[in-house]
Amino acid sequence: MDLDAELIALATQEDLPAELVWRLLGHPGARHQVALFRRDLTEEMIEGIIALGSTRTLAANGHVPPRLRIRFVEHPEPAVRSAVAASIRDEPPGTLARLADDPDQSVRWFLTLNDHLPPDLLARLAADPDSAVRSSVVSRWRDAPDAVRRALLTDTDPDVRRSSVRSYVPQADLLPGLLADPATRAAAVRHVVPTEGLATDPDSDVREAVAAHPDLPTGLRDQLAEDPDIFVRNAIAARSDTPAALRERVVATLEPDSELAEWMLSFNRGNHVCPPAAPPPPRLSLDEAEALLTRAGR
Template sequence: MNLDAELSALAAQKDLPADLVWRLLRHPAARRSMALLRQDLTEQLIEEIIELGSARSLAANSSVPADVRARLAEHPEPSVRCAVAASVTDDPLGLVARLADDPDPSVRSFLAMNDHLPPELLARLAADPEPGVRSSIIQHQRDAPNRVRRALLTDPDPDVRRNSVLVYSPASDLLPGLLADPVTRAAAVRYAAPSPELAADPDPAVREAVAAHPDLPTGLRDLLADDPDTFVRNAIAARPDTTPALRERLVTTLETDSPLAEWVLSYRRNPNTGGSPPAARPILTREQAEALLAEAGL
C-alpha cells in the first residue's frame, strides 16, 4: 500500500485520537477519506473540511447532521448536490422535492439512486424530461412501484425501454407490444414462450435470447445449434440441458480470430464467481500512526 492509501485508511480508522484527525486534514486524500467515512466529525471539523474544499466527500457521508446536508444541498457545485441527493432523507421536510427540481440533470440522476424516495417522487422522476434521469431509476431502483415500471417499459426513449425490459418483468398486457418492438424484442423473449417464429427471427440477438431461454424445447435447441451466428450457438453450448456430445461439437465451431470475442464466448459458457474480498486493513497503534504522519511530513 502506498503512503497516500495508508494515510486515507488511517483517516477513517475508528477511535482515532482527535489531534491525529486534525493533523490528517492537511493531506487531501486523507481529508476526503475522513469526510466520507468518519461518523464522529465535530462541527469544527465539518467547517474546516468545507473550507478546505472537500464538501463533495462530506456530502456523501450519511452520518453528518441533517442541517449540514441540507446546507450542502444548496451548494453551488452540482457535484456536491449530487452527493447529497444520492442518499439524503427528507430532513428537513421538502428537501428531496427541492432536489427533484434541481436544474442540473446530474443531480436528479443521483436522486434517482436514493433508497429513501417516496413512490410519488419516484414516479415524478420516471417522467423527467432527461432520459439519463429515467435510466438512473432502472439501474438503481430494482423494486420500483408498478406504475413506475410501466412508465419506463413504455418510455418514448428506445434505450430506456430496452434497459427497462432487462430489469423489470413486464405485465402480461405489455408483453405483446414489447415483443413487437424491434428495440425491446430480444430482451422481452425471456418472458415469452419460445416459438419457431422467434427462433427464426432475423435479429441474432433475439435468436440468442431464445437459445438461452430456460424453457426451450429440445427441437428448437437442436435447430439453433446450427444457427449461423456464433453467439447463438454459444448460448446453446452454455445450456445445462445440452448433451455433452452436442456441446463438444458446438465448441469446435466457436473459434474466432479475436481474443476479446474468444474471452466473451468462453465467459458466457463459464462465468466466473468473482475473487476473494480484500483483506481488512490493520488498526494502527498511536505509535504507528505517529510514524506514518511523520513520514508524510504531517
C-alpha cells in the same frame, strides 16, 4: 505499501484520536477518505474539510448529521448537490422533494439512487423530462405500480423501453408492440413462447435471448447450437439442460477474438475466475500512526 497508500489506509481506521484525523486532512488522498467515510467528524472538522476544497466528497458522507448535511442541498455546485442527493434522508421534511425538482439533470439522476425515496417521488422521477433519470428509476424501482410500469414500457426513449422490458413483466396487451419494436424485441423474448421465427431472427441478440429462454424446446436448442453467432452458441452451452456431449461440442467452437470477449463468454457460462480480494490494510497502533504521520511530514 507506499507512504501515500499507508496514509489513505489510515484515514478510515476507527478510533483514531481527533488530533490524528486533523493531521490527515493535510494529505489530499487521506482527506478524501476522511471526508467520504469517517463517522466521527466533528463540526469543526467538517468546516475544515470544506475550507480545504473537499465539499463534494464530504456531501456524499451519509454519517454527517442531517442538520449539517442540509446545507449541501442548497449548494450552488450541481456536483455537490448530486453527491448529497444519493443518500440524504428527508430531514427536514421536503428535502427530497426539493432535490426532485432540481434544475440539474445530474442531481435528479443521483436522487434516483437514494434508498429513502417514497413512492410519490419515485413516480415523479419516472416521468422526469430526462430519459437517463427515467431509465435509472427503472433499474431501482422493481415493484413500481402498474400505471408507472406501463408508462415506462411505452416510453418515447428506446433505452428506457429496453430497460423496462428487462426489469418488468410487460402487460399482455403490450407484448405484440414490444416484439415488433427493434429496441425491445430481444428483451421481450423471455416473456413469450420461443418460436422458429424468433430462433432465426436476423438480430443475433434476439436469437441469443431465445437460446437462454427457460422453456426452449429441444429442437430449437439443437438448432441454435449451430448458430453462426458465438454468443448465441455460448448461451446454449450455458444452459443447465444442455447435454454434456452437446455442451462440449459447442464450447469447442467458441474462439473469442479478444480477452474481453473471452471473459464475457466464460462469465455467461459461470466458469470465470475473479481475482482474489486485496487483503485489508494492517491496523496501526497509535504509536505507529503517529510515526507514519511524522514520516509524511504531517
